[in-house]
Amino acid sequence: MALRSALQKQYMTLLSHWPADPLRPNLSFPDTLRRRVEQELGTPHPPESSPQTPTNTDAKEVGVGSKxxxxxxxxxLNALSSLLEDRYKKMYPITDRILMPKSQPDYYKKLLDELDVAPKRSWLEGQLNSWKGWIRLR
Structure with missing residues (x-):
């Protein structure tokens, strides 16, 4: 039981530092993972001064029957912290050869510019851009 609460605390600490996704503000990775942690490890309970015997609902919340x-x-947890710390980005730096391919040297620069502009676009502007791309492909 103490192990589960310690793991849950580590998850919540990591999720509190997780950056928001500007492209999908209505889809939150931390919220999704928080629900998964609550389902797998149980819902967090504040510490109580008087011990009480667990009931069926407590056992169901904590997931005692689950594997x-x-x-x-x-x-x-290690994978999440690796992503949060950019561990692999630091371990395997991207070279200019990858970032500026000979076929389209400014491809990634344009992509990053588009990712900066996209969250600020209105719904109508987004639809117009998708139609422009669709017409251009035809």
Whole structure:
């Protein structure tokens, strides 16, 4: 039980530092993962001064009947922290040869510019851009 609460605390700490996605503000990765953690590890309860006996609802919330794999959860936490810290970006830096291919040297620069502009676009502008792309392909 203490292990589950410690893992849950680590998850919540990581998720509190997770950046918001400007392209999909209505789809939140931390919220989705928070629901998964609550389902797998149980809902967080504030510490109480008086111990009480667990009821059927408490056992259901904590997921006592579900299969709990400590190693799996630790690997998941390690993967999340790796992504949050950009561990692999630092370990395997991207060279200019990859960022500026000979066929289209400014492709990634245009892509990043588009990603900066896209969240600020209105719905109508987004639809017009998609139609422009569709017409251009025909």
């Amino acid at each position: 709990f794999d400590e190693g799996y959860e630790k690997r998941q």
